[in-house]
Amino acid sequence: MAVLAYIESNKSKPKKNSYEIISYGRGLADKLSTELIVLSFNIDSVEDLSNYGPDKILNIKNNDLSNFNIQKYADVIAQACNSLSIDIIIIGGSADSKYLAPSLSVKTNSSYVSNVVELPSSLEPFTLKRSTYSNKAFSDITIKNEKKLIGIYNNSFGIVEKKSNPELISIDIIIPDSTLTTDSVEHGSGDISIADADIVVSAGRGLKGPENWNIIEDLAKTLGAATACSKPVSDMGWRPHSEHVGQTGKPVATNLYIAIGISGAIQHLAGVSSSKVKVVINTDPEAPFFKAADYGIIGDAFDVVPKLNEKLKVFKAGNN
Amino acid sequence: MKILVCISCVPDTTSKISFIENDTIFDKNGVQFVINPNDEFGLTRAMWIKEKDNSSIDVINVGLQDTEPILRKTLAIGADKAIRINSDPKDSFQVAKLISDYVSKNNYDLIIAGRESIDFNGNMVPGIISELLGMNFITNCVGLDIIGNKITAKREIEGGTETLSFDLPAVIGGQKGLVEESDLKIPNMRGIMQARQKPLDVIEVNKNNLFTETIKFYKPEEKGEIKMIDSDNLDELINLLHNEAKVI
Ligand SMILES: Cc1cc2nc3c(=O)[nH]c(=O)nc-3n(C[C@H](O)[C@H](O)[C@H](O)COP(=O)(O)OP(=O)(O)OC[C@H]3O[C@@H](n4cnc5c(N)ncnc54)[C@H](O)[C@@H]3O)c2cc1C
Numbered sequence: 001m002a003v004l005a006y007i008e009s010n011k012s013k014p015k016k017n018s019y020e021i022i023s024y025g026r027g028l029a030d031k032l033s034t035e036l037i038v039l040s041f042n043i044d045s046v047e048d049l050s051n052y053g054p055d056k057i058l059n060i061k062n063n064d065l066s067n068f069n070i071q072k073y074a075d076v077i078a079q080a081c082n083s084l085s086i087d088i089i090i091i092g093g094s095a096d097s098k099y100l101a102p103s104l105s106v107k108t109n110s111s112y113v114s115n116v117v118e119l120p121s122s123l124e125p126f127t128l129k130r131s132t133y134s135n136k137a138f139s140d141i142t143i144k145n146e147k148k149l150i151g152i153y154n155n156s157f158g159i160v161e162k163k164s165n166p167e168l169i170s171i172d173i174i175i176p177d178s179t180l181t182t183d184s185v186e187h188g189s190g191d192i193s194i195a196d197a198d199i200v201v202s203a204g205r206g207l208k209g210p211e212n213w214n215i216i217e218d219l220a221k222t223l224g225a226a227t228a229c230s231k232p233v234s235d236m237g238w239r240p241h242s243e244h245v246g247q248t249g250k251p252v253a254t255n256l257y258i259a260i261g262i263s264g265a266i267q268h269l270a271g272v273s274s275s276k277v278k279v280v281i282n283t284d285p286e287a288p289f290f291k292a293a294d295y296g297i298i299g300d301a302f303d304v305v306p307k308l309n310e311k312l313k314v315f316k317a318g319n320n
Numbered sequence: 321m322k323i324l325v326c327i328s329c330v331p332d333t334t335s336k337i338s339f340i341e342n343d344t345i346f347d348k349n350g351v352q353f354v355i356n357p358n359d360e361f362g363l364t365r366a367m368w369i370k371e372k373d374n375s376s377i378d379v380i381n382v383g384l385q386d387t388e389p390i391l392r393k394t395l396a397i398g399a400d401k402a403i404r405i406n407s408d409p410k411d412s413f414q415v416a417k418l419i420s421d422y423v424s425k426n427n428y429d430l431i432i433a434g435r436e437s438i439d440f441n442g443n444m445v446p447g448i449i450s451e452l453l454g455m456n457f458i459t460n461c462v463g464l465d466i467i468g469n470k471i472t473a474k475r476e477i478e479g480g481t482e483t484l485s486f487d488l489p490a491v492i493g494g495q496k497g498l499v500e501e502s503d504l505k506i507p508n509m510r511g512i513m514q515a516r517q518k519p520l521d522v523i524e525v526n527k528n529n530l531f532t533e534t535i536k537f538y539k540p541e542e543k544g545e546i547k548m549i550d551s552d553n554l555d556e557l558i559n560l561l562h563n564e565a566k567v568i
Binding site for chain 1: 334357413438444483501531539562
C-alpha cells in the first residue's frame with residue numbers, strides 16, 4: 001500500500017504543476033501513514049522534486065515515452081502501480097492527464113474522482129471535496145473502492161515545501177504498441193498556455209475588434225501572462241478558439257485574472273471563478289463582473305490598458 | 321456507418337445552482353434542462369456524417385423518465401433512434417459501464433460523447449467507455465475527418481493542437497470546435513413532427529456499479545467586497561496587486 005503521484009514533464013523538466021501534485025501526495029501519504037512514490041518519464045534531473053517530500057522517485061527513461069501517447073502512458077503507469085502495490089494514484093488536471101486518467105482508472109481498477117480541491121476530509125468513509133457544476137459549486141464525494149485515482153484541480157491545493165531524501169528506484173516495464181499515430185503537433189502563437197500561466201489577461205467584446213488586441217498582448221507580455229477571451233470574441237473569429245475561456249471553453253485557475261471589456265456573464269464567470277485574484281476593467285459600472293471581482297476600475301480599456309502597461313513596465317524594471 | 325451519440329441532460333448554462341434537503345440534492349425547481357453543450361457539438365458533427373454517407377445515428381442517455389423531452393429534441397434535430405437506460409446517473413463509471421454494456425451488444429463504429437458534462441464535470445465517460453471496450457479514443461476533439469475506416473482527428477492540447485490518426489471503431493470526446501456554435505441546429509416543425517414517430521427504447525437495468533457517492537454540496541464562499549480603484553490612480557492598483565494580493 002502506497003501513494004503514487006504521477007507528474008508530467010516538458011522538455012525533460014518537470015511541468016510547473018508537478019510540485020503541487022507531489023505536495024498533495026505528501027499530505028495524503030502522511031494522513032495514511034504510508035509512503036509517497038513520484039513517477040515521471042524522462043526527466044533530466046529529479047533533484048528539485050525532493051523539496052516536496054517524496055520517499056521514492058521512479059523516473060522512467062525511455063525514448064518510446066518521449067512523446068505523449070495515451071495508450072503507452074496509461075499502460076506504463078498501470079504497470080508501475082501494479083509492481084509497486086499502489087492503492088492511490090494522484091494525477092494533475094492538465095489536458096493530457098485528464099485525457100489518460102479514465103483509461104488508467106480502468107486499467108488499475110480504481111475509482112477516479114476529478115477536480116479535487118483538498119485533501120480528504122475523512123478516511124472512513126474516504127471523502128473528497130471537488131469542484132462541480134462548472135465551478136458554481138463544490139461537493140463531497142465518497143469513494144468505496146480500495147483503489148482510488150485522485151485528479152487534483154490545478155492551483156487549488158498549492159505547493160507545500162518539505163525536504164526529503166528520496167530513494168531513486170527502477171522497475172521493469174514493457175511498452176505496448178499503440179494503435180494511435182501522432183501525425184503532427186501545432187503550437188499556437190502565444191508563448192504561454194492558459195493552463196500553465198500564473199497570470200491571464202483576458203478581453204471581451206468591449207475591445208470592439210481584433211485589430212485592437214495589441215494593447216492586450218502588450219499588457220500580457222509585460223506581465224508574462226497568457227491571453228484569453230470571452231466566447232463571442234472567439235465565435236466571431238477575432239481570436240482563436242483556444243483562447244475561449246468559461247463554462248464551455250477552457251477553465252482558468254490562475255493567481256491573477258484580468259478581465260478587460262468583459263461583462264461577466266454567468267457562463268464566463270463559471271469558468272474563471274477559481275482564479276485567486278480577479279481585476280475588472282470596464283466602462284459600465286453596472287457590469288456583473290464587478291460583483292465577482294477583487295479589484296475594479298471603471299474606465300475605457302483603450303485609455304486604461306496602455307497606461308497600466310506603461311506603469312507596470314516601470315514597476316517591473318524597478319523590481320528586477 | 322453506425323454512430324452512437326451519448327447525451328447528458330444538464331441544467332441550462334444560465335441556471336442558478338442551489339441545493340435542497342440539507343444540501344444533499346440539486347434543486348431542479350425552476351431549472352431548465354438542455355442537451356449538454358459538449359454533446360450537442362458532437363450530435364451536430366454526427367449529423368454532417370449522416371448527411372454525407374447516410375450513416376445511422378442513435379442517441380443514448382442514462383437517466384430517468386424526465387430526460388425524455390431532451391431525447392425527443394435530439395430526434396427532432398435528426399437522430400434516428402433514442403435509447404434511455406433507465407437509471408439515475410450518480411457516478412461517471414456507472415454511466416460509462418451501462419453505455420459500454422449496451423454498445424457491446426449493439427455494435428457501433430463511432431461513439432461520440434462530450435468531453436465533460438457541464439454539471440458533474442467528470443471528464444470521464446468517453447474515456448472509460450473506450451477503455452472498457454478496447455476502442456481508440458481521443459477527447460477535447462476539435463476536428464474530425466473520416467475516410468472509410470480511417471479517422472484523422474485533432475485534439476486540443478495545452479497551447480496548441482495535436483493531430484492523430486487511427487482506425488474505427490473509436491470513441492470521441494467532443495467540444496466546441498468539432499463544429500461551431502453557428503452550426504448548431506434548432507429543430508424545425510417537420511423535425512419535431514417526425515421525432516414523435518421515431519423509436520425511443522427504454523432499457524431496464526439490473527445492476528448499477530456505484531463506487532462513489534456524492535453526499536453533500538456547497539456553494540462557493542461569497543466574495544469579499546470589491547475594491548474600486550480610480551482610473552487615474554493606477555499606481556494604487558499595482559501597489560495592491562503587489563503588496564496586498566501578492567500576485568505580481
Ligand atoms: C450555452 C452558452 C454557453 C456559454 N459559454 C460561455 C463561455 O464559456 N465563456 C464566455 O465568455 N461566454 C459564454 N457564453 C456567452 C455569455 O453568455 C456572454 O454572452 C459572453 O460572455 C459575453 O461576452 P463579453 O463579455 O465579451 O461581451 P459583452 O457581454 O458584450 O460585454 C462587453 C463588455 O465590454 C464593456 N465595454 C465596452 N466598451 C468598453 C471599453 N472601451 N472599455 C472597457 N469596457 C468596455 C461593456 O460595458 C460590456 O460589459 C455562453 C452562452 C451560452 C448561451
